[in-house]
Amino acid sequence: MDIFIQQIINGLVLGSIYALVALGYTMVYGIMGLINFAHGEVVMIGAMVALTVIKLLANSGLPVFVIILLALAAAAVVCMAVGFSIERIAYRPLRNAPKLAPLITAIGVSIVLQNLAMLIWGRNYHAFPPILPTSAHDVFGATITTLQVAIVLIAALMMAGLIVLIHRTRLGRAMRATSENPSIAQLMGVNINQIISITFIIGSALAAVAGLMVSANYSIAHYYMGFMLGLKAFTAAVLGGIGNIAGAVLGGILLGLIESLGAGYIGDLTGGFLGSHYQDIFAFFVLICVLIFRPSGLVGEKVSERA
Amino acid sequence: MTPSSTLETLRTDKRIVIAATVIIGIALAVLPFIIGSGLGNSWLRILNFALLYIMLALGLNIVVGFAGLLDLGYIAFYAVGAYLYALLASPHFGLHLPVWVIIPAGAALAGIFGALLGAPTLRLRGDYLAIVTLGFGEIVRIFLNNLNAPVNITNGPQGISGIDPIHLGGFTLAKPISLLGFTLPSLHAYYYLFLALALFIVFVTIRLENSRIGRAWVAIREDEIAAKSCGINTRNIKLLAFTMGASFGGVAGGLFAGFQGFVSPESFNLMESVMVLCMVVLGGMGNIPGVILGGILLTILPEIFRHGSGPVQLAIFGKILLDPEALRMLLFGLALIVVMLYRPAGLWPSTTRRREFRGDSTNDELKAGE
Numbered sequence: 001m002d003i004f005i006q007q008i009i010n011g012l013v014l015g016s017i018y019a020l021v022a023l024g025y026t027m028v029y030g031i032m033g034l035i036n037f038a039h040g041e042v043v044m045i046g047a048m049v050a051l052t053v054i055k056l057l058a059n060s061g062l063p064v065f066v067i068i069l070l071a072l073a074a075a076a077v078v079c080m081a082v083g084f085s086i087e088r089i090a091y092r093p094l095r096n097a098p099k100l101a102p103l104i105t106a107i108g109v110s111i112v113l114q115n116l117a118m119l120i121w122g123r124n125y126h127a128f129p130p131i132l133p134t135s136a137h138d139v140f141g142a143t144i145t146t147l148q149v150a151i152v153l154i155a156a157l158m159m160a161g162l163i164v165l166i167h168r169t170r171l172g173r174a175m176r177a178t179s180e181n182p183s184i185a186q187l188m189g190v191n192i193n194q195i196i197s198i199t200f201i202i203g204s205a206l207a208a209v210a211g212l213m214v215s216a217n218y219s220i221a222h223y224y225m226g227f228m229l230g231l232k233a234f235t236a237a238v239l240g241g242i243g244n245i246a247g248a249v250l251g252g253i254l255l256g257l258i259e260s261l262g263a264g265y266i267g268d269l270t271g272g273f274l275g276s277h278y279q280d281i282f283a284f285f286v287l288i289c290v291l292i293f294r295p296s297g298l299v300g301e302k303v304s305e306r307a
Numbered sequence: 308m309t310p311s312s313t314l315e316t317l318r319t320d321k322r323i324v325i326a327a328t329v330i331i332g333i334a335l336a337v338l339p340f341i342i343g344s345g346l347g348n349s350w351l352r353i354l355n356f357a358l359l360y361i362m363l364a365l366g367l368n369i370v371v372g373f374a375g376l377l378d379l380g381y382i383a384f385y386a387v388g389a390y391l392y393a394l395l396a397s398p399h400f401g402l403h404l405p406v407w408v409i410i411p412a413g414a415a416l417a418g419i420f421g422a423l424l425g426a427p428t429l430r431l432r433g434d435y436l437a438i439v440t441l442g443f444g445e446i447v448r449i450f451l452n453n454l455n456a457p458v459n460i461t462n463g464p465q466g467i468s469g470i471d472p473i474h475l476g477g478f479t480l481a482k483p484i485s486l487l488g489f490t491l492p493s494l495h496a497y498y499y500l501f502l503a504l505a506l507f508i509v510f511v512t513i514r515l516e517n518s519r520i521g522r523a524w525v526a527i528r529e530d531e532i533a534a535k536s537c538g539i540n541t542r543n544i545k546l547l548a549f550t551m552g553a554s555f556g557g558v559a560g561g562l563f564a565g566f567q568g569f570v571s572p573e574s575f576n577l578m579e580s581v582m583v584l585c586m587v588v589l590g591g592m593g594n595i596p597g598v599i600l601g602g603i604l605l606t607i608l609p610e611i612f613r614h615g616s617g618p619v620q621l622a623i624f625g626k627i628l629l630d631p632e633a634l635r636m637l638l639f640g641l642a643l644i645v646v647m648l649y650r651p652a653g654l655w656p657s658t659t660r661r662r663e664f665r666g667d668s669t670n671d672e673l674k675a676g677e
Contacts, residue, residue: 035437089644094647097651097652098652100592101588101647102647103377103588104584104588104647107581107585107643108641108647111637111643112637116633119630119637231441235442238438278453281445281446283442284442284446285442288439288443292428292430
């Protein structure tokens with residue numbers, strides 16, 4: 001039983017991170033109908049920048065809390081700049097182009113960011129400095145670390161903040177209007193270009209936070225880490241219903257749970273034939289099932305087929 | 308005479324067509340000797356890979372270019388072909404079947420996989436289809452990576468080595484072939500084999516393009532509902548696109564395994580699918596010469612960057628400042644972005660797509676945003 005609870009806890013932590021990244025995908029898709037393939041790389045950049053700052057300050061004698069906050073601020077600023085530039089350079093000129101053109105530039109951006117990171121930070125894995133508290137708490141026989149509690153809480157706070165922003169503010173209303181119908185929104189006085197830029201900036205800021213969380217959770221960062229994470233977060237967004245904010249959160253957490261429970265029990269279920277190293281398969285399997293049986297996602301409204 | 312009508316006479320005049328064919332034929336025939344002696348064997352290998360990628364790109368072009376079904380997991384079929392060859396002709400299982408059996412079997416098995424992928428995704432289009440196919444490709448790769456326990460089928464991440472080279476008749480292509488006092492080095496022999504198969508695939512796709520099936524694919528790409536109401540069995544025709552595209556990938560995969568002598572799951576990651584898709588889109592979707600151009604460019608460009616980035620840095624800075632491998636991909640990514648920004652319909656688009664692209668800009672919702 002405690003293994004079950006342990007897997008649930010791990011799944012929740014993983015799921016919160018997925019959800020944060022998935023929000024970036026879903027916001028952009030909701031507004032522009034575009035899969036921002038480079039989003040996973042933005043998360044990676046966030047993790048790398050945060051880690052660099054933490055390494056620099058690890059022996060400075062500042063309180064841990066301040067170091068983390070500074071790292072987060074640096075990562076957020078860099079990621080926002082990256083996200084803003086991606087949209088400006090790679091997507092905006094192609095808004096009227098055939099659907100596949102922005103997909104290819106997105107892939108190009110992704111390759112560029114990955115290799116830029118390789119040039120800056122090298123090919124090696126970077127270990128997270130051991131500055132975080134490692135105290136563990138006992139919950140029904142399973143353990144949860146302070147870090148894990150913090151990840152879940154911060155993710156929840158950020159998501160709540162985003163939902164308030166989108167449903168309660170003027171900016172949020174403009175974003176919703178743009179996603180509903182860009183040309184009508186513009187007629188109503190919404191500056192679409194600005195809204196789209198802001199969407200990318202917010203998504204990238206969330207990605208920076210997620211990046212720090214991932215590297216803290218696994219104690220490691222690597223120039224290639226964004227790729228798989230991006231794919232899974234995208235899966236989470238689709239699972240919840242892409243374009244839907246609440247759906248991304250739900251999808252992320254569900255995917256995290258499915259993954260960690262699946263990896264924990266697949267060995268027993270298949271009599272040892274498939275082991276926990278098939279963990280990555282669950283995301284794609286879930287994705288395929290969702291798209292085949294319920295393409296609009298769990299809470300997404302019925303969308304017409306996109307050509 | 309306007310330029311277009313000159314071109315038209317050039318195309319219709321039989322003698323000119325025959326002359327052009329002969330010239331291109333001779334050029335293709337002597338190409339490996341020029342490259343082999345001028346640039347060395349490593350470039351000859353790259354040339355062979357370019358031919359393999361052309362086959363892959365043409366296969367994917369059927370699915371993406373003709374039928375308009377965006378497939379991001381195409382490399383899975385290449386993997387199926389390659390692994391089938393590796394399993395049936397290597398010491399791994401102790402099987403050494405002839406090429407005549409394996410390559411058609413690889414095409415058939417890849418075709419079956421194509422149908423398996425196509426059947427459940429018939430209702431999906433566009434981005435959603437892209438993601439499902441992407442997931443499919445990753446699942447195949449993960450299985451290849453992990454099917455070494457409890458029963459060792461694929462030998463896991465280590466891959467399968469010692470694969471038999473391709474034998475044709477009594478000759479093995481791994482060694483220089485002596486025929487009538489003339490010696491053909493191994494890489495050249497592979498070049499001619501790949502060239503022959505690539506030309507065959509070009510021929511098949513050109514014939515398909517203007518056939519009943521090819522027109523049905525284009526009809527589905529343009530408007531699926533209209534195509535259906537014109538009496539096209541969209542289900543079968545879409546499945547056919549997946550199956551055919553996949554079987555081309557299977558053939559290329561088998562050749563790859565025989566040529567390389569080694570396969571591992573690493574060769575079949577998402578980046579490879581993306582690469583093939585980029586060849587199709589960058590070259591000009593649905594246009595066969597464009598796709599061939601894309602295949603050649605995207606195979607050779609990264610290699611030029613790889614070979615060029617080291618010496619150029621040495622010349623400018625006096626030492627190697629930046630990792631050439633990373634720099635090569637960085638430049639490649641930039642090239643992708645720049646080409647797409649300036650030629651969103653591809654380098655050599657088909658006439659239909661060019662027209663489509665012009666039409667698109669008048670009714671796009673986000674047009675107002677600019």
